[in-house]
Amino acid sequence: MRLVVFTEKGPYKLEVGEKTYYLCMCGLSKKKPFCDGSHKRAKDEEDGKLYLYDQEGRVEIKP
Numbered sequence: 001m002r003l004v005v006f007t008e009k010g011p012y013k014l015e016v017g018e019k020t021y022y023l024c025m026c027g028l029s030k031k032k033p034f035c036d037g038s039h040k041r042a043k044d045e046e047d048g049k050l051y052l053y054d055q056e057g058r059v060e061i062k063p
Contacts, residue, residue, distance in 0.1 A: 005050075009042045011035035028053060 008025035028038035045051055050061040
């Protein structure tokens with residue numbers, strides 16, 4: 001098992017020529033490396049707390 005900590009709550013905007021891409025920075029996208037809007041689930045996370053995401057939603061883990 002691995003624990004990967006993501007600190008960003010939104011995508012990274014990447015402009016390449018005339019095209020714009022949004023890269024997943026929250027770790028929740030099912031279309032990695034691209035954003036699929038899943039970061040909206042993380043928008044109300046509190047700083048300094050650890051959250052575990054599963055298929056049903058989110059579980060807060062207090063450090």
